[in-house]
Amino acid sequence: MATSPSGLSEWYYPVEPGTGLHPRPSSASTLKAYVPEIDDSWSSVWYPSRKGEDATALHDRLAGFLTVLIPEVQRRFDRVHKRILLVGHAATVVALAHELVGDRELSFQAACCSLTVLDRKDAIAGDSSRPVVIGDWTPRILGDGGHLKDGPQRAWGFMDAAITDGVSVIIIPNSFRCEIGLDSHARPTFCAGCL
Numbered sequence: 001m002a003t004s005p006s007g008l009s010e011w012y013y014p015v016e017p018g019t020g021l022h023p024r025p026s027s028a029s030t031l032k033a034y035v036p037e038i039d040d041s042w043s044s045v046w047y048p049s050r051k052g053e054d055a056t057a058l059h060d061r062l063a064g065f066l067t068v069l070i071p072e073v074q075r076r077f078d079r080v081h082k083r084i085l086l087v088g089h090a091a092t093v094v095a096l097a098h099e100l101v102g103d104r105e106l107s108f109q110a111a112c113c114s115l116t117v118l119d120r121k122d123a124i125a126g127d128s129s130r131p132v133v134i135g136d137w138t139p140r141i142l143g144d145g146g147h148l149k150d151g152p153q154r155a156w157g158f159m160d161a162a163i164t165d166g167v168s169v170i171i172i173p174n175s176f177r178c179e180i181g182l183d184s185h186a187r188p189t190f191c192a193g194c195l
Contacts, residue, residue, distance in 0.1 A: 011089070027044075046069075059099060062095050090110040090156040094157055100133070100136070107158075109156055111154055114145045117140040143155065
């Protein structure tokens with residue numbers, strides 16, 4: 001079963017006033033035309049702000065999303081599911097792990113096609129009926145790319161972001177071999193070779 005909940009959406013940086021809104025992710029019904037495996041009986045239970053969000057708001061969104069998603073999976077698939085696979089971009093994957101482990105300072109990077117595996121504490125103890133979601137998981141693998149031919153590529157973590165005047169600014173390390181600068185609005189600018 002596959003679904004596309006909007007709560008897992010990419011992290012969109014806050015929009016600048018007067019520049020419009022970020023797009024809303026497509027519905028599962030729309031995406032099913034392109035990916036027939038999507039189960040469109042699920043509806044999104046959490047939507048990101050179309051105005052964007054800082055790092056704290058991203059974590060808060062994912063915490064809220066997880067507190068709705070995990071119990072719903074347990075309700076629909078009681079004693080049937082063994083694992084839940086969540087797929088996302090680096091910032092979303094890292095923030096998901098932060099929330100599930102209950103540690104927003106957990107330091108690791110997610111890379112393209114890397115794997116992060118978390119085990120539920122109560123599942124290890126044999127009791128999966130507990131309603132706790134946030135902080136109820138233990139990391140087994142964080143951002144591993146050992147299964148990839150060339151190892152991890154384009155790894156990113158929150159240690160690659162700086163907080164300026166309460167706003168998150170993404171600073172990409174020179175792994176892309178280009179100069180990254182910040183304009184007067186403290187927003188990232190990228191050289192053409194990085195895009």
